[in-house]
Amino acid sequence: MSQSFHFSSGQRRTLRAMTHVACPPDVAALGCEERIASEVELALGSFPPIMRFGVVASLVIFEWFAVVVPASFGRRFSALPRAGQDRYFAACWHHRWVLVRQAMKGIKGLIAMAYYELPEVKERLGYRPEPWIAQVKAMRLEKFGDEIRKHAQLVTAPDVLVPATSLSRRSNDVTAS
Amino acid sequence: MSPHPERLFTRADWTGDRTLDCDVVVIGSGAGGAVTAAELAESGLDVILLEEGGYNPTETFKPEALRAARTLYRDGGGTVSIGNPAIAYQEGCTVGGSTAINGGMSWRTPERILERWYREDGLDDILPRDMDARFQRVEKRISARHQDPSTIGRDNQLLKAGADKKGWEVIDNIRNQVHCVGSNTCAFGCPTGAKQSTLVTYVPRALAFGARLYADCRVDKLIVERGHVRGVTGRVKRDDGGPSHRFTVRARAVVSSAGAMHTPALLLRSGIRSPSGRLGHNLSMHPNVKVIAQFDDPVEGWKGVHQAYQVREFQDEGFLFAAVNLPPSVLAMGTPMYGAAMADLLENYNNVLTAGMLLEDSVVGRVRLGPGGQPLPFYQMSDFDALRLVRGTALLCDLLFAAGARRIVLPFEGVADLYSPDDVRRLFARPIPKSAMEVVTVHLMGTAAMGGDPQRHVCDPYGKVRGYEGLWVADASLFPSPIGVNPMETIMALATRNAERMLETGAGSKQQ
Numbered sequence: 001m002s003q004s005f006h007f008s009s010g011q012r013r014t015l016r017a018m019t020h021v022a023c024p025p026d027v028a029a030l031g032c033e034e035r036i037a038s039e040v041e042l043a044l045g046s047f048p049p050i051m052r053f054g055v056v057a058s059l060v061i062f063e064w065f066a067v068v069v070p071a072s073f074g075r076r077f078s079a080l081p082r083a084g085q086d087r088y089f090a091a092c093w094h095h096r097w098v099l100v101r102q103a104m105k106g107i108k109g110l111i112a113m114a115y116y117e118l119p120e121v122k123e124r125l126g127y128r129p130e131p132w133i134a135q136v137k138a139m140r141l142e143k144f145g146d147e148i149r150k151h152a153q154l155v156t157a158p159d160v161l162v163p164a165t166s167l168s169r170r171s172n173d174v175t176a177s
Numbered sequence: 178m179s180p181h182p183e184r185l186f187t188r189a190d191w192t193g194d195r196t197l198d199c200d201v202v203v204i205g206s207g208a209g210g211a212v213t214a215a216e217l218a219e220s221g222l223d224v225i226l227l228e229e230g231g232y233n234p235t236e237t238f239k240p241e242a243l244r245a246a247r248t249l250y251r252d253g254g255g256t257v258s259i260g261n262p263a264i265a266y267q268e269g270c271t272v273g274g275s276t277a278i279n280g281g282m283s284w285r286t287p288e289r290i291l292e293r294w295y296r297e298d299g300l301d302d303i304l305p306r307d308m309d310a311r312f313q314r315v316e317k318r319i320s321a322r323h324q325d326p327s328t329i330g331r332d333n334q335l336l337k338a339g340a341d342k343k344g345w346e347v348i349d350n351i352r353n354q355v356h357c358v359g360s361n362t363c364a365f366g367c368p369t370g371a372k373q374s375t376l377v378t379y380v381p382r383a384l385a386f387g388a389r390l391y392a393d394c395r396v397d398k399l400i401v402e403r404g405h406v407r408g409v410t411g412r413v414k415r416d417d418g419g420p421s422h423r424f425t426v427r428a429r430a431v432v433s434s435a436g437a438m439h440t441p442a443l444l445l446r447s448g449i450r451s452p453s454g455r456l457g458h459n460l461s462m463h464p465n466v467k468v469i470a471q472f473d474d475p476v477e478g479w480k481g482v483h484q485a486y487q488v489r490e491f492q493d494e495g496f497l498f499a500a501v502n503l504p505p506s507v508l509a510m511g512t513p514m515y516g517a518a519m520a521d522l523l524e525n526y527n528n529v530l531t532a533g534m535l536l537e538d539s540v541v542g543r544v545r546l547g548p549g550g551q552p553l554p555f556y557q558m559s560d561f562d563a564l565r566l567v568r569g570t571a572l573l574c575d576l577l578f579a580a581g582a583r584r585i586v587l588p589f590e591g592v593a594d595l596y597s598p599d600d601v602r603r604l605f606a607r608p609i610p611k612s613a614m615e616v617v618t619v620h621l622m623g624t625a626a627m628g629g630d631p632q633r634h635v636c637d638p639y640g641k642v643r644g645y646e647g648l649w650v651a652d653a654s655l656f657p658s659p660i661g662v663n664p665m666e667t668i669m670a671l672a673t674r675n676a677e678r679m680l681e682t683g684a685g686s687k688q689q
Contacts, residue, residue, distance in 0.1 A: 004417055024520030039243055046246065046253030046418070050548065086516075093515070098612045101590070102263060109510040112519060116506035117243050125526045127505055129240040129362060129479055136328075136358035137369045144356040148370075151320055151355045155378050156385040159314075161216045161673065163681040 005045035011056060012037050014063040015111070017078035021089040022108045023115045032118055039114035055110070058103035062092065184384050185272075187232050188393040191413045194423040199225040199389070201685035202409055202428040204396050204443070207274020208665045209652035210434030211375035212315070212672035213679075214390075215383040222685050224388040225426055226380070229414065229435075230271035232392040235377065238366030242506045245365035249278050256438075258542065258554040264464055265617045266554075268436050271366075272392050273376030275436070275665075279619065280363045280483045280501070281352040281372045282663035283321035285312050286670070287492075290660045298657040299629020300638045308670055315669040318382070319353035319373040328359035330481015332500040332530045335472070337486050339580030340498075345490035350499075352482075353378075353665070359482040361502050379669075394424060397550075399431060399447035399648070406431045406648040430685035432649045434672075437621035440654040441544045442552035444625070444642070451635040452644045456625060460542040461659035462556055463620035465535040466566055467501060468573055469508065469522065470582035476530050478502035488576065495537035495661055496569040498576065503531050511615055513590045522586060532577060534569045535620075537661035538562055544624050554621075563611045571604045588615035620664055625654035639678035640671070649684065651675055 007015065016033040027033065044052045066077040066088050077088055093104050115121060122128070141148070181187065203214045206228040218224040233248060246254040251270035258264045269275035291308060294300045315321070340347035357371040370377060384390060396411040408427040412420035433440045441457035449456065479502055488498035503511075505526050512519055522529070542556030558566075567589075574585050578598045585595040587604075590613040595601060627650070628634030631643055640655055642648040651672045653664050660667055679685065 022515045024523070025517060026520075042247060043243055043253055043255070046250075047255035048252045048551065051252070051255045051257070089515075098261075101612075105513070105590075108515045112509035112512075112515065113243060113506045116504075116509045116523065117241065122505065125505055125523065127479065127526060129360070129504070132480055133240065133360040133362070133368050136360055140356055140358045140369055140371065148355055151373075152377075155318065156382055158219070160219050161314075161677060161680065163677045 036114040196425040203432045205434035208668040211379035213651045215379045216676035218386040218388040226390040229395040235370040238368040240362040258556040260557040276374035283353045284662040286667040311670040311673045329485040332478035333485035335580040336500040339576040342579040405646040434652045437654045438552040441624040446550035457544040459623040461622045462618045466588040469586040470577040471584040501533040622653040622656040640675040
């Protein structure tokens with residue numbers, strides 16, 4: 001279940017620019033930046049508010065901190081040329097502050113997860129779980145149908161719990177070996 | 178989609194605020210709650226089972242990680258402990274609780290642990306011979322058994338081959354399944370229905386014996402009147418997770434089975450104060466790390482059963498190894514790389530084997546109340562455990578190279594990939610900072626421990642909360658210590674044992 005959550009246009013722009021650096025190089029050719037941003041939005045909607053705030057704040061700081069990096073000549077991350085974006089992202093990824101590295105890992109993790117959930121990417125990797133599941137599921141029902149039904153009946157068959165006092169007293173006073 | 182079972186209600190069934198009455202209200206439908214509800218209902222008590230998550234039956238499960246995270250996991254899986262390293266943890270939030278999303282490992286509590294609980298924690302009626310009938314009872318319901326050999330995939334075969342070459346003890350896993358056919362998407366809900374989670378076992382059993390299950394219902398507080406717990410209050414969750422109708426359930430006994438994070442949080446925000454002062458303390462996490470091994474030949478770990486084997490050679494040192502296939506999206510999320518480097522690894526997805534190492538931790542953390550009454554876990558891994566994680570990872574890498582791996586990606590930021598067994602020694606060349614470790618867990622335990630010492634244990638030896646009448650706990654919060662193996666069956670067997678005591682003492686009955 002997700003709370004409805006939406007990036008501002010600026011946050012969305014930052015995230016789209018980050019996908020070009022964080023994802024495999026074909027991301028631009030696939031034109032999937034918007035879909036990735038939407039998936040990340042949905043994921044953040046289900047996160048605890050404090051985590052959601054952390055991710056959004058990290059995005060904003062990441063975007064604007066680039067302004068004070070001399071090599072950026074006063075530009076935000078999303079306004080940097082691609083090579084500059086790569087360098088800035090790498091600098092943050094390897095930053096000496098653990099918190100910065102963790103924020104980068106967290107955002108990259110969300111972006112990468114959304115990218116590798118795209119059907120065309122799964123297909124390219126040869127990861128096709130749906131047909132596999134359909135095949136083994138059908139095989140299971142055909143081969144083991146009787147046993148499956150038998151167990152389903154057992155699940156609801158009466159077998160009332162007998163309290164311990166009704167049994168011979170257990171080993172309360174026995175010393176463990 | 179099949180219709181809802183009788184006596185199962187979801188948010189769609191609510192039209193306004195309501196007050197319900199019953200003998201026993203159980204909070205949470207996972208390993209502890211569903212077992213307790215079923216056993217008490219069959220014994221004739223009027224039971225209401227409340228579940229914060231939605232009702233997601235087998236036919237809704239799909240191999241889509243992000244969708245599963247949103248619909249089946251608490252807080253979308255975005256939960257992390259505070260400490261060094263920060264540890265990502267996951268809990269189920271759906272009918273069936275974490276049993277709906279776990280790997281289906283069904284292990285009895287190790288005998289050494291039961292004996293320790295008897296000796297050091299004052300638990301009666303807990304020795305292996307005492308628990309045997311309870312384990313058997315649980316195993317019959319959830320069909321705990323070995324996997325059909327034909328369903329064991331190449332990732333597990335490679336793990337076993339590596340262990341055999343090293344001469345290490347490797348055992349067939351016992352899993353709660355009825356002819357699992359190896360779709361290997363257990364963590365997103367079993368799409369074939371083979372995994373015998375409480376969703377398809379104890380929950381239907383509870384309903385069959387008259388229990389009522391209310392999904393989408395989040396409990397906010399316990400109703401406490403002069404030291405006697407009389408019920409709960411909460412809100413129905415809307416489709417978007419927000420609160421809607423209010424509900425009150427009045428009951429003679431309340432059982433909290435909300436897990437080791439949310440049970441202490443619920444009790445604390447309800448004003449429950451343990452005479453021991455230990456409510457929320459004693460948090461164990463079984464930290465684990467994963468390595469990614471690349472092979473020359475296809476592995477296709479997604480075709481075959483999840484964790485068919487466990488390497489138990491080092492169990493005395495407190496660690497286990499297993500093959501834990503992950504879909505590309507989850508694998509990519511956790512890899513310590515991005516861009517072209519990540520692409521280089523993931524393009525070979527069908528040639529990789531993901532293996533995990535579970536550590537029986539030697540330190541404990543604490544769950545405190547955070548903003549909005551939510552649990553805030555603090556857990557600081559010890560230097561000793563960090564060293565053990567590195568040692569365990571090195572051993573796991575040895576095993577994988579023995580199995581034929583040609584490259585291993587480590588869960589340690591800043592440590593280069595390994596390409597040969599000789600490279601494994603590099604892991605010890607210089608200390609790996611804890612902050613560089615990518616540690617996760619799905620085993621949370623110990624935050625309302627039971628035992629015989631009122632100074633140390635929040636609950637009495639049968640799970641009743643000390644200092645209050647009518648309040649019981651039935652989940653992994655009860656564990657006095659970590660158990661070193663997957664906890665589901667231990668939770669279920671303890672819930673069975675403690676349900677016996679509830680019946681013996683008349684908890685929830687009108688005569689009480």
